[in-house]
Amino acid sequence: MRKLFTVVSLLLLAAGAVLLFQGARIYLESRRGQSEASRQFEDEGPTTRAVPRSKLPRLRPLEGEAFAKLSIPRLDTELYVVEGDDSADLRRGPGHLPGTAMPGDDGNCVIAAHRDTHFRVLKDIRKGDDIIVQTNRGQFLYRVASTQIVQPTNTAALKPTQDAELKLITCYPFYYVGSAPKRFVVEAQLAGSVSGPS
Amino acid sequence: MKSKYFSSGAAALALGAALWVAPGKVQGQGPLYDRVNVNLPYTVTIGDKVLQPGEYVIQQLNSASGDSRVLLIYGDNGMKFETSAMTIPCLDTNTARDTRVMLHHFGNDFYFDKVWIQGKDYGYEFPLPNSVKQREKEEMQPVSVAATYSSTPAPAETATTVPKTTEAAQPPATVPPATQQETTPPATQAPQTIAPATEANREAPPTTMPKTSADWVMMLLGGGTLSGLGLALRRRS
Numbered sequence: 087m088r089k090l091f092t093v094v095s096l097l098l099l100a101a102g103a104v105l106l107f108q109g110a111r112i113y114l115e116s117r118r119g120q121s122e123a124s125r126q127f128e129d130e131g132p133t134t135r136a137v138p139r140s141k142l143p144r145l146r147p148l149e150g151e152a153f154a155k156l157s158i159p160r161l162d163t164e165l166y167v168v169e170g171d172d173s174a175d176l177r178r179g180p181g182h183l184p185g186t187a188m189p190g191d192d193g194n195c196v197i198a199a200h201r202d203t204h205f206r207v208l209k210d211i212r213k214g215d216d217i218i219v220q221t222n223r224g225q226f227l228y229r230v231a232s233t234q235i236v237q238p239t240n241t242a243a244l245k246p247t248q249d250a251e252l253k254l255i256t257c258y259p260f261y262y263v264g265s266a267p268k269r270f271v272v273e274a275q276l277a278g279s280v281s282g283p284s
Numbered sequence: 285m286k287s288k289y290f291s292s293g294a295a296a297l298a299l300g301a302a303l304w305v306a307p308g309k310v311q312g313q314g315p316l317y318d319r320v321n322v323n324l325p326y327t328v329t330i331g332d333k334v335l336q337p338g339e340y341v342i343q344q345l346n347s348a349s350g351d352s353r354v355l356l357i358y359g360d361n362g363m364k365f366e367t368s369a370m371t372i373p374c375l376d377t378n379t380a381r382d383t384r385v386m387l388h389h390f391g392n393d394f395y396f397d398k399v400w401i402q403g404k405d406y407g408y409e410f411p412l413p414n415s416v417k418q419r420e421k422e423e424m425q426p427v428s429v430a431a432t433y434s435s436t437p438a439p440a441e442t443a444t445t446v447p448k449t450t451e452a453a454q455p456p457a458t459v460p461p462a463t464q465q466e467t468t469p470p471a472t473q474a475p476q477t478i479a480p481a482t483e484a485n486r487e488a489p490p491t492t493m494p495k496t497s498a499d500w501v502m503m504l505l506g507g508g509t510l511s512g513l514g515l516a517l518r519r520r521s
Contacts, residue, residue: 091521098514105507112500157345159356160365171494185489196490200498214332216368218354220347225354227370229332238493246489257496263505265497277331278370278411280353
């Protein structure tokens with residue numbers, strides 16, 4: 087009996103240590119991922135020469151590449167967006183969903199991030215807020231038109247659009263232990279741009 | 285005594301570290317961003333926002349290249365973010381003698397026009413909102429007023445411009461030229477707006493919502509609980 091207790095306690099300790107390590111790793115990776123992404127993005131440096139938006143070359147970032155900087159001035163937030171939405175990408179920063187429009191392009195640009203790391207700030211976003219996205223093609227100003235809470239099965243936010251729109255997606259409720267049951271969607275529309283190829 | 289030695293040692297270490305770090309910090313400061321303080325005497329409209337008369341700080345958005353054309357406007361002594369605006373770069377062959385914020389006056393409304401910065405040959409131009417441009421255009425455009433035709437002797441000019449055959453049908457039935465012009469541009473613009481959208485979405489759009497929960501809190505809580513249980517069992521055994 088004593089031996090069994092010892093084995094079980096060792097197993098519990100091992101499992102606990104693994105979970106603690108994993109939790110800490112995810113948190114630290116999300117912090118480190120942003121500083122790495124910032125370095126990668128700032129090395130390229132966005133430019134702002136006046137070129138019509140329609141004449142810009144297409145942006146084709148590689149999977150995991152930091153290609154945009156997203157700022158929400160009212161919330162004093164700056165985040166570096168990476169290409170892709172798998173777990174490794176989202177640990178580094180907000181991820182642009184492949185298959186959706188690029189920032190500044192006509193169409194639906196969707197960016198997702200974890201609610202318990204990078205997109206925690208979205209809890210304070212509200213209608214009319216400015217979202218500025220900088221890429222090496224220019225700077226694009228979006229204005230929040232609405233926010234909504236939807237079921238994960240509701241994929242209307244991912245559908246292509248004709249106008250230049252930006253959707254920011256994260257889990258909801260923001261303070262929830264475990265996988266949150268809903269999704270929080272911020273819908274913003276392009277309000278202005280200063281474009282220019284690098 | 286021991287603590288005194290420790291504190292003076294710590295102070296020396298801190299001073300050393302500060303001296304070592306300081307030059308690096310100065311070198312790594314990056315580009316300087318334009319910042320202008322202005323006291324607006326009028327209510328100024330910018331985008332959807334109306335800025336009440338008062339003191340504001342207009343600041344360039346920081347970017348790696350330092351040439352950002354986005355201006356952030358703060359009220360409350362630079363503490364409260366009000367709005368941001370995209371601007372167009374404007375150049376002057378002469379450097380500005382003083383920092384100046386110019387307003388565009390239209391009717392009873394004021395809009396930001398340009399910001400010139402002392403000692404610099406460039407400035408920021410705020411594009412006029414479409415609604416104001418429209419109003420300006422409307423003011424500039426000649427206004428045509430519908431008139432009814434009568435068979436009393438008409439001046440020679442009108443008789444030459446209007447063919448006799450259409451005279452009878454002219455008053456309400458024919459479409460005025462102004463409305464014809466309005467309907468043509470959207471027809472030509474439509475393909476331009478649709479084309480990039482289809483190009484951008486050439487790859488298959490996603491069909492499922494991404495997983496947006498890192499769960500690190502749950503892992504830490506779970507790990508802590510399991511470790512606690514393990515320790516408790518170990519003590520018991």
